[in-house]
Structures are given as C-alpha cells and as structure tokens.
Amino acid sequence: RIDRRDLKWRARDAMRAARPNAVRMTLVYLLLTAGLSIVVNLLAAGPLARMLQLYQQGLTLDRAFPLAVAGVGSVGLFLNILLVVFGMVVNFGYRGWCLNTARGEQGAMGDLIGGFSMVGRILWLCTQILFYSLLWYLAIIFPTFWCMLFLTFLLGSLGTAISFFGAALVFLSRVVRYAMAPYCLLDEPDMGASRALRRSRQ
Helix, strand or coil, X not given: CCCHHHHHHHHHHHHHHCCCCHHHHHHHHHHHHHHHHHHHHHHCCCHHHHXXXXXXXXXXXXXXXXXXXXXXXXXXXXXXXXXXXXXXXXXXXXXHHHHHHHCCCCCCHHHHHHHHHHHHHHHHHHHHHHHHHHHHHXXXXXXXXXXXXXXXXXXXXXXXXXXXXXXXXXXXXXXXXXXXXXXXXHHCHHHCHHHHHHHHHC
C-alpha cells in the first residue's frame, strides 16, 4: 500500500537535503534547455515557428512546410536538430540527478551533462518511445473515430465527449508503460534501450 503523504514528506526532505540545491539545479536545467532554445530560435528562427507563421498568413500546411524549411536554411535546421538532441540528453541527466536525490545520494551540476557518455542509447530509447506512442495513437484513433460517430448519433455531444475522454484514457494507459524506461536505463546503463523499455512495461 502506498502512503502518499509519507512519500510527499520524504520527497520534500530529500529536496531540502539535496546538494546542489534543488531549485538551483532546476534553474540551471531550464536555462540549458528552454533558455538555450529561446536564444537559438531568436537567432535562427525554428522551422516550426516559421511554418506556423506562414500558416497564420493563409498558406496551407503543404505549401508552408517547404517554405519554412527553405526560409530557415540548413544552419537553422541543423541547430534545431542539435537542440532537440541536447535537450534529450540534458533531460536524461536531470532525471538521473533527481533519482540520486530521491535515494539520498549526493549529486553535482555535472550530472546534467552526464548523459553524453551514453548519447546513442538515450536517443535510441527516446526514438523507440516516440515510435511506440505513435503506433498506439494510430491504433486508438481509428476505432475512436467510428465510436465517436456512433455515440454522437446516439447521445449527441455527450457521446463525442465520452469517446474523446475514453480514447485519451486508453492512450495514456498504454503510453504510461514507457515512463520508467529512462530510470531503468539510468540504473543499468549497459542494459540498452530495448531492454529498458521491456522492463518499464513489466
């Protein structure tokens, strides 16, 4: 049986005892990810932001996408891809620091970039999670569409809401099975991404 109140107090105690300070560590993490992303997008507009801007100006998505990529240029596109990879690795390092803090172990600011020693496994893990999540989305969206039509016919807008929330719950229940995969990989870096996913599902 899980005692949520006890877990909450233990987490607070762990955060107070954490060195470096949890607030400082989180601030550095946000500066390295969100802050750096804002700076890069200001210097070289991201393709997604440019595509959204073109779409708002009245272009269709099939016309906006090539123009957005061409407008950003290869340097901007490369920087955005690099930024996504950097964000994944730093996020992995931050999770590692959080895991160590929860266990009462001391961490360091260097933990944020600790994932670069296993960048290949981290990227492969994130790619697999994204791929399986997309497969689940596609597997759920088509039955949901037909269910939505049927329930809307029977119950009106209530049927639409039931179908939508039902599909969202099923999707989340499938995708949440991959939530522990990064922690499994952190515990045993040699196990590899695929095995970490299997253990997370178990």
